[in-house]
Amino acid sequence: MYNELEGRVAIVTGASTGLGKAIAIRFGEEKMKVVVNYLNKEKEAKEVADLVKRAGGDAVAVQGDVSVEEDVDRLIQSAHEQFGALHVMMNNAGMQKEIPSHEMTLEQWNKVISVNLTGTFLGSTKAIAYMLEHKIKGSVINMSSVHEVVPWPHFVHYASSKGGMKMLSQTLALEYAGKGIRVNNIGPGAINTPINEEKFANEQDRNEVLSMIPMKEIGEPDQVASVAAFLASDQASYVTGTTLFVDGGMTLYPSFQAGKG
Numbered sequence: 001m002y003n004e005l006e007g008r009v010a011i012v013t014g015a016s017t018g019l020g021k022a023i024a025i026r027f028g029e030e031k032m033k034v035v036v037n038y039l040n041k042e043k044e045a046k047e048v049a050d051l052v053k054r055a056g057g058d059a060v061a062v063q064g065d066v067s068v069e070e071d072v073d074r075l076i077q078s079a080h081e082q083f084g085a086l087h088v089m090m091n092n093a094g095m096q097k098e099i100p101s102h103e104m105t106l107e108q109w110n111k112v113i114s115v116n117l118t119g120t121f122l123g124s125t126k127a128i129a130y131m132l133e134h135k136i137k138g139s140v141i142n143m144s145s146v147h148e149v150v151p152w153p154h155f156v157h158y159a160s161s162k163g164g165m166k167m168l169s170q171t172l173a174l175e176y177a178g179k180g181i182r183v184n185n186i187g188p189g190a191i192n193t194p195i196n197e198e199k200f201a202n203e204q205d206r207n208e209v210l211s212m213i214p215m216k217e218i219g220e221p222d223q224v225a226s227v228a229a230f231l232a233s234d235q236a237s238y239v240t241g242t243t244l245f246v247d248g249g250m251t252l253y254p255s256f257q258a259g260k261g
């Protein structure tokens with residue numbers, strides 16, 4: 001736990017399920033005040049807000065599409081009006097859909113890029129503008145993926161969005177380091193979230209995934225949430241412009257694990 005986080009204000013986008021839910025609840029355990037953003041799962045988002053409060057924090061659920069500028073403005077405004085500040089921007093919302101690259105339409109490409117990359121750009125830059133205006137030395141945390149460095153056939157839009165997020169975060173980190181604003185990525189690997197539930201329930205699919213993980217374990221959302229809490233805290237005050245991979249070693253070329261090659 002990080003005592004200095006008590007009372008600080010965070011926005012977590014895409015927080016109604018999965019990793020966003022886990023991060024919002026962890027922030028609640030840190031006694032933070034959380035804007036729980038959701039796109040269309042209002043009931044689930046309000047349940048997450050209640051869990052944040054039960055954990056010891058405070059929360060409000062706010063609808064918004066992260067790829068729409070006016071909606072992101074409203075998220076920032078909600079944090080200010082409800083809790084009086086914004087110290088942590090957790091850009092978690094994202095999407096993926098398997099499509100062979102030669103069959104992918106421009107519309108399908110644009111949808112993923114607009115949510116994953118443009119949404120992160122909007123959330124990051126508008127949070128930074130708020131922090132600069134209010135002289136807050138804050139933390140921007142972006143939910144990237146192992147696929148910011150690992151190519152992923154049939155997911156060219158997703159991998160491209162995460163590769164772009166890597167450079168986006170590094171550029172913003174360099175640009176605003178002198179203002180005390182830190183920008184970092186979290187790069188999850190195979191995590192046991194609802195989006196992966198069906199795949200991991202199939203023994204063959206699960207074993208194929210495990211073969212790509214040196215630690216031979218599927219990760220849990222709270223393991224990602226713990227990294228988000230660290231990056232939000234003063235314990236990470238000298239960490240900026242980097243990606244912390246939470247992947248059991250997936251980015252370490254696991255096929256070379258036996259020393260062959």
